[in-house]
Amino acid sequence: MTKTVEYIFDFAGPNGYLAWYPLKEIVERTGAKLVVTPVLLGGMHKLTGNSPPMMRDADVKGKVAYASLEFNRFLDRHGMTRFTIPKAFPFNSILLQRVLVAAxxxxxxxxxxxxxxxxxxxxxxxxxxxxxxxxxxxxAGFDAQRLLEATQGPEVKQRLIDNTEGAVARGTFGIPTYFVGEEMWFGKERLAQIEEYLGGGKP
Structure with missing residues (x-):
């Protein structure tokens, strides 16, 4: 039976960008199915009491610097040479997230x-x-009018809220998070574990 990898996703998280491309390669190699669940990272943080690592770990000596080192190692390992932090970071991603829901x-x-x-x-x-x-x-070839008009509809707005609350209820607290059935993984560093699991290994 083909396994499905559910990707809990928000454009607002830079690690969501980093994880997307190797995750797609893993899905292709293993023959798994990929589905994307759009959520609001800000709403998730409010519901869980979480916060961005640069804020949460600001007073921990050496931790933010090490996180930056690992971040850049990941970029280098995967050849992500075009990645840049936007000037307006952090930013509100609600419009883009609603666009995904409206797909x-x-x-x-x-x-x-x-x-x-x-x-x-x-x-x-x-x-x-x-x-x-x-x-x-x-x-990019999309019907921009259709998608953007849909973002203002109550059904799309509510579905994004429901997705966020539902993800938190299942244990999600940040981006990127992945589910294969009831098994959950968090972070771009867990991608190898997901691939092993899809190949028949233990979670």
Whole structure:
């Protein structure tokens, strides 16, 4: 039976960018199925009492510097030479997250992630600028009007809230988080463990 990897995702988390590309390679190598669940990282933090590592660990001597070292090691290991931290970081990702929820199906949702991740984390897209987001969507071949109009609908707004609350209820506290069935992993450092599990290993 084909296993499904559920990716709990928000554009707002830089590690969401880093994990996306190797995760897709793992799914392809193992023959697994990938699904993306859009959530709000800010809402998740409020529900769990979590906070961004640079804030949470600011007073721990050496920890933020080491996290930066590991972050850059990951970029180098995977050849992610175009990654940059946007000037407006941290930023509100609610518009982009609603766009993902509004996708017609899973195929379009993943295509949107493929198109918008580089826009955000390589070219510094202003995620709150509706016109800029519309231009990016149109340039990538999407029906920008359909998607952006849908983001204002109550069903899309509520589904994003429900996704976030549902993920937290299952144990999620940050991005990137992955589920295979009831098994959960957190962090880009767990990707090798996920691949081993998909190949028949223990979680």
């Amino acid at each position: 017609a199906d899973e195929e379009e949702r993943q295509a949107l992630v493929d198109a918008l991740l580089p826009a955000v984390w390589e070219r510094g897209l202003n995620c709150g600028d509706v016109d800029a987001v519309a231009a990016e969507l149109a340039a």
